[in-house]
Amino acid sequence: MTFFNTEISWFLDVYILLILGYAILIMSSYLMLAYISTKELRKYLKRNSFVDYEVLLTSEFAPKLSLIAPAYNEGLTIEENVKSLLSLNYNNYQVIVVNDGSKDNSMEILTKTYDLVLTDLDFHPQIETKKIRGIYTSRNAAFKKLIVVDKENGGKADALNVGLNIAQNPYVVCIDVDCILDKDSLLKLAKPFLESYGKRIIATGGVVRIANQCIIKNGRLVEVNVPDVMLSRIQVLEYLRAFLLGRMAWGKLDGLLLISGAFGAFDKEIAILSGGYSTKTVGEDMELIVRMRRYMLDNKLPYSVSYIPDPLCWTEAPEDFKIFKKQRSRWMRGTIETLSIHRRMFLNPKYKLLGMLSVPYWTLFEFLAPAIEFIGLVITAIFIIFGLLNWHFFFLLLFFVYSFAVLFSVIALYSEEKTYHKYPKQADFFKLLMAAFIEPFYFHPLTVYAALIGYKEKIMGTKGWGEMTRKGFTKKE
Amino acid sequence: MTEFWELYKNGQWEVPFLTFSIYLFVAASFILYLIIVGSRNSKIKKERLSKEYSTTIDKIMSAVIFENVPFSEIKEDKNFLVLFDTSFFREVLTESLINLHKNYEGIYAQKLEQFYKDSGLIKSSFRKLKSLKWEVKCKGITELAEFNIKEAFDQIIGYSKARKKTLKIVALNAAIKLEGTESIKYLVDHSDPIDDWMQLNIIGAFKKHDIGDTVGIEHLLESQNTTVVTLGLKLIKELKLSQKVPHVAQLASQTTNVIIKYEAQSILQTLTA
Numbered sequence: 001m002t003f004f005n006t007e008i009s010w011f012l013d014v015y016i017l018l019i020l021g022y023a024i025l026i027m028s029s030y031l032m033l034a035y036i037s038t039k040e041l042r043k044y045l046k047r048n049s050f051v052d053y054e055v056l057l058t059s060e061f062a063p064k065l066s067l068i069a070p071a072y073n074e075g076l077t078i079e080e081n082v083k084s085l086l087s088l089n090y091n092n093y094q095v096i097v098v099n100d101g102s103k104d105n106s107m108e109i110l111t112k113t114y115d116l117v118l119t120d121l122d123f124h125p126q127i128e129t130k131k132i133r134g135i136y137t138s139r140n141a142a143f144k145k146l147i148v149v150d151k152e153n154g155g156k157a158d159a160l161n162v163g164l165n166i167a168q169n170p171y172v173v174c175i176d177v178d179c180i181l182d183k184d185s186l187l188k189l190a191k192p193f194l195e196s197y198g199k200r201i202i203a204t205g206g207v208v209r210i211a212n213q214c215i216i217k218n219g220r221l222v223e224v225n226v227p228d229v230m231l232s233r234i235q236v237l238e239y240l241r242a243f244l245l246g247r248m249a250w251g252k253l254d255g256l257l258l259i260s261g262a263f264g265a266f267d268k269e270i271a272i273l274s275g276g277y278s279t280k281t282v283g284e285d286m287e288l289i290v291r292m293r294r295y296m297l298d299n300k301l302p303y304s305v306s307y308i309p310d311p312l313c314w315t316e317a318p319e320d321f322k323i324f325k326k327q328r329s330r331w332m333r334g335t336i337e338t339l340s341i342h343r344r345m346f347l348n349p350k351y352k353l354l355g356m357l358s359v360p361y362w363t364l365f366e367f368l369a370p371a372i373e374f375i376g377l378v379i380t381a382i383f384i385i386f387g388l389l390n391w392h393f394f395f396l397l398l399f400f401v402y403s404f405a406v407l408f409s410v411i412a413l414y415s416e417e418k419t420y421h422k423y424p425k426q427a428d429f430f431k432l433l434m435a436a437f438i439e440p441f442y443f444h445p446l447t448v449y450a451a452l453i454g455y456k457e458k459i460m461g462t463k464g465w466g467e468m469t470r471k472g473f474t475k476k477e
Numbered sequence: 478m479t480e481f482w483e484l485y486k487n488g489q490w491e492v493p494f495l496t497f498s499i500y501l502f503v504a505a506s507f508i509l510y511l512i513i514v515g516s517r518n519s520k521i522k523k524e525r526l527s528k529e530y531s532t533t534i535d536k537i538m539s540a541v542i543f544e545n546v547p548f549s550e551i552k553e554d555k556n557f558l559v560l561f562d563t564s565f566f567r568e569v570l571t572e573s574l575i576n577l578h579k580n581y582e583g584i585y586a587q588k589l590e591q592f593y594k595d596s597g598l599i600k601s602s603f604r605k606l607k608s609l610k611w612e613v614k615c616k617g618i619t620e621l622a623e624f625n626i627k628e629a630f631d632q633i634i635g636y637s638k639a640r641k642k643t644l645k646i647v648a649l650n651a652a653i654k655l656e657g658t659e660s661i662k663y664l665v666d667h668s669d670p671i672d673d674w675m676q677l678n679i680i681g682a683f684k685k686h687d688i689g690d691t692v693g694i695e696h697l698l699e700s701q702n703t704t705v706v707t708l709g710l711k712l713i714k715e716l717k718l719s720q721k722v723p724h725v726a727q728l729a730s731q732t733t734n735v736i737i738k739y740e741a742q743s744i745l746q747t748l749t750a
Contacts, residue, residue, distance in 0.1 A: 016491060046612045047643045050619070052650075055681030061673070061711060194673035197704075396495045403502035410506045410513075417513045421520070429517065433510070 008388065019376060019397070026365055027404050030245070034411050037248035041309050041419050048310075053187040057091060063190045064170060065093040065265065068163030069177040070156050075104035079113045081177050084219025086145055090186035094145045096163045097177065101130075101153025110148050115139045121147070125165040127276035130154035132162060156261075157277035157284040164268060164276050173265045174285075176315065180211055180221050181263065185312035189265045192306035199302035202267045202292050205259030206312030207243040209422070210236045214314065221314050226428040231324060234435045234443040235317040240412040244309065244419070251307025255358035257338075259305070261285030263313035270295065270303075281341070282463075283334015290342050290354075297351050311420060325450045332454025333462070335367050370451035402440050409436030523565070530569045533560065538577055541592050542585050548595035561596075571598055575623050593624045606632055611639070615647040622651030630655045634663050646678045653682040658693040664705055665696050671704040679708060680715050691716065695724040706737055714744045722748050 056062040067085060071078055078097075085095045099107050110116060116136035129151070136148040149162055160174055171193060173186065182188075185206065192204045212232040215223035227233045250256040259266075261284065274295040277284045289305065296303040318324040339346075339362060346363065348355040383389040413432055416422065423429055537557070540546040551557055560566045578589045593599055598620075605617025606629070614636065621629040633655070636648035652660035664671075664679075671679075694716075697709025706728070713721045722745065729741035 020491065020494075049612070050615050050643050050647050052678065052681065054685075055677045058684065059677050059680060060715065061677055061680070191674060194677060197670045197672040393492065393495075396492065396499070399499055400495045400502075403499050403506070407502045407506045407509075410509045414509045414513050417516055424517075424520075426517070429513070 012388065015379060016393075022372060023397075023401060023404075026369070029361070029365065030408055033249035034245040034408070034415075035249075036252055037245045038411075038415050038418075040248050040252045041244065041415065044309055045419055051191070053184060053191070056187050056190060057089065060092075062090075062092050063193045065090065065173050065186060065190060066163070066167035066169040066171070066268070067093060067095045067173045067175060067186075068098065068160055068167065069095065069175050070098045070100050070159030070163070071102065071106055071177045072100045072153070072156075072159075073102045073104045073106065074177055075102065075106045075109055077178055078106050079109055080219055082110065082114070082146070084181065085175075085177075086143060087183075087219070088181060088186050089183045090190070092169070093173075093186060094147060094168060096147045096149060096166055098149045098151060098159040098162050100151060100155070100159040107148075107150055111136065114143045114146055114148070116148055121166065123166050123168075126272050127161040127165055129158050129161045129165065135166070155279060157279045157281075160284070161276045161279070164272055167268055170268055171265055172268045172271065173263070174261065175313070176262045178316065179208075179262050180214075180216055180219065180314040182310070182312045182314075183220060185263070188308050188310055188312060189263075192308070193265070193267075195306075196304060199304050200267065200270070200296075201306050202270045202296060202303050203259050203264060203289060204306040204308060205247075205256070205264040206308040206310060207247075208239065208260045208262050208313045208315055209243075209311045210239055210317045211314035212236075212317055212319065224422050224428075225425075226423060226431045227317075227319075228431075229319045230435070230438065230442065231321065231446075232317045232319050233431060234439050237409055237412065237432055237435050237439060238443070239317075240416050241408060244415045245408070245412050247307055248309050250358065251305070251309075253353060253357070254304055255353045255361075256305050256307055257290055257354075257358050257362055258286045259289050259307075260313070262315050266292070278341075281334055281337035282330045283338050286334055287338040287341060290338055290345075293354055294342060294345065294351065297354070309419075311422060321446065324446065325453060328447055328450030329454035329457055332367075332370070332451040333458050335362065336454070336458050339363055339367055370448045371455065373448050374452060405440040405444070406436050409439060526565060527569055530560070530566050531573065533557075534570055534573045538573060538589075542577070542581070542588055545588070548592055552596075567598065567601065570596075571601075571620060574598070575620065578623055590624045599624070599626060602626075603629070603632075611641045611644045615644055618644075618647050618651045622654045625655065627655050630659075634660060637663055638667075638669075642675070646675055649675070649679055650682040653679065653688065654686045657686070657688040658691060661693045661696060664708070665700045667700070667702055667705055670702070671708055676704070676708045676711055680712055683712060683716060691718055691721075694718065695721050698724055698728045703734055703737060706732075706734075707740060710737075710740050710744050714747060717748070719748045 069082070069085060074081065082095065082097055085097075097110065099110070115138050117139055118134050119137045121135045121137075131152045133150040133152065136150065138144065138146050147166065149166060151159065151162055163174070164172060171190070173189060175181070189204050189206060193201050195201070210227070210232060211221065212227040212229070213225045214221055215225070226236055247256060247258070264285065266288070270292050271288065274288070274291045276288075278287050278291070281287050293303070293305065318327055339359065342359065345351045345355045345359045347360055351359070380389065380394070410433075413429070413436070417429075423432065537551055540551070541548075552561070561570075574589055574593055578586055581589065602617045602620040605613045605620070608614055608617070618629075618633050618636065621633065630652060633648050634652045636644050637652060637660070639645050639648065649660065649664075652663070694709060694712055697705050697712065700706055700709070710725065710728075712718070713725060725741050725745050725748070729738055729745060732738050732741065
């Protein structure tokens with residue numbers, strides 16, 4: 001019996017040490033990234049206050065961009081969304097809308113609104129895709145930048161690959177057609193391609209923010225609001241934490257593994273040489289960046305991925321749990337698939353910072369975190385059942401994690417306050433502050449649950465995105 | 478410290494560690510909250526002050542531009558002097574002055590320049606050039622260039638060799654605005670690579686400030702720095718300087734650099750087409 005007690009006591013000690021060790025590791029890494037991000041953000045804003053983006057508008061030497069917007073059943077909003085894409089502040093660009101076999105009337109709307117006619121565009125496909133039914137351009141000179149591709153349904157990655165094949169410019173900007181872009185977003189996204197000397201910028205990405213309950217007029221965001229619905233409100237906070245405190249630091253370290261699929265620019269040549277978007281994963285945005293980086297490292301080509309902390313793109317976040325769960329489980333599947341495809345990079349010094357830090361970080365803190373949390377919960381439940389739980393220690397540990405989560409959200413709010421100050425209304429600030437207190441109890445368990453569903457779907461071999469319905473933005477007439 | 482070590486040695490460190498961390502996190506959150514509230518309040522106050530100052534400044538500027546009221550007369554107003562003593566008022570005044578100067582030309586612009594000199598704002602711009610912070614230097618350079626203070630050229634062009642890229646770009650833009658192609662000779666000897674973004678800014682400055690006299694641009698083609706040569710070619714192309722064709726032709730025939738040769742030939746084709 002004494003031996004048994006000693007064994008249990010030893011197991012408890014090890015378990016507590018492991019839990020604490022993991023928590024301390026994750027917390028210190030978050031704080032470290034937040035410190036780097038905040039410092040870098042301030043530097044960026046100082047630099048940016050002297051940047052004259054107009055030089056890009058007026059020069060023929062500005063990078064030439066091709067915007068690729070895949071569309072599937074977007075009939076309700078496609079007319080306005082394409083109009084807003086055509087009226088961005090930039091000169092050297094074309095818009096390629098890829099209708100990915102929509103079942104609704106998207107194609108009819110586009111044809112009628114933009115006076116489209118079939119065209120014989122000369123292009124040499126370098127990436128294999130589903131069959132193209134037709135390529136259309138407008139008879140109206142006002143829409144000369146627009147190309148519409150009608151193709152068989154093949155998913156987002158396939159539609160983006162069609163865009164890569166057709167794009168006539170050296171840089172491609174992949175966007176979600178329903179995103180609201182800042183009018184200067186292309187100027188900001190294009191600038192890093194001009195800035196490097198001696199190394200190639202293969203991709204640039206900007207910050208994505210939540211647009212729920214924001215006011216949209218003529219495809220432009222005119223008023224920023226914090227959503228009343230708690231699920232989307234907490235996502236505002238979550239995006240602030242991720243983009244302002246996380247990705248900025250990874251950008252500085254040049255270890256960014258993800259450029260958001262909602263809005264990112266790529267060097268077309270490298271994207272094609274790396275094989276284009278993978279149709280085998282639902283995390284095609286992350287997978288492409290990792291593959292492009294891997295291609296550059298394998299071929300010993302100097303390169304960098306640039307990150308712009310300005311809020312360039314506004315998107316709609318899920319407001320009900322069913323859609324949220326689908327989105328997050330898909331993100332988890334995408335992460336698992338990307339890390340699995342590129343498992344050779346894990347702790348491989350050949351891949352430098354990427355192999356030694358970025359990939360292990362994502363594996364430990366993004367991929368494995370929900371599993372570790374779940375195992376922790378199960379063990380805790382067992383302890384409770386067998387009366388082994390030290391309740392004092394349990395609550396102490398719980399409050400330790402909770403107080404850190406609140407602190408980290410407050411740091412994100414502080415960073416936002418000191419930089420972009422996009423939520424000037426007092427009521428909005430207090431809504432976000434309240435969200436910081438609720439998030440660990442309400443939102444975090446949901447994300448863990450959705451991630452576990454993601455694991456399950458991966459094990460069961462689920463493929464594809466599933467239907468993602470959107471509510472639409474609030475419009476100002 | 479010894480206490481902590483003792484706790485650790487006895488295996489009793491977890492509870493004190495967690496308690497201390499919780500206190501730390503709660504205190505840090507509360508302090509950050511206070512900073513955020515303070516920052517928001519100060520922003521609101523600044524916005525209010527800025528609006529108030531703008532109303533006063535608009536009246537003063539209107540008198541200066543349309544009623545020929547000199548600064549000596551404005552400073553007789555005691556209220557103005559009190560305001561003028563505060564740095565935030567001077568900041569708002571300088572910004573307003575710059576915005577107005579951008580919108581006016583001729584005699585009105587000259588009146589604003591005179592006001593800038595008489596009010597002593599020019600001195601604070603020169604002081605900014607001596608600041609240790611590069612962003613303050615940039616501000617000073619921008620102000621001096623906006624009001625065409627040619628005496629600042631020598632100091633400003635010195636910063637075109639600064640390590641900080643933004644300062645370099647701001648200085649070059651200002652130098653081009655102040656002395657046009659005079660600044661070119663400083664570029665010819667530039668040893669650091671000039672990336673595409675800097676090149677675009679320099680070309681933009683030439684276009685924006687409508688530098689009519691382009692004598693000397695061809696010297697860029699003689700630089701040992703290939704990025705400077707590329708800049709020269711781009712400038713010739715963008716400004717459509719067909720009078721520089723012989724220099725481009727000479728470069729195309731003599732250079733051993735394949736990329737430069739290709740660029741020169743392409744520009745020759747464009748300009749002679």
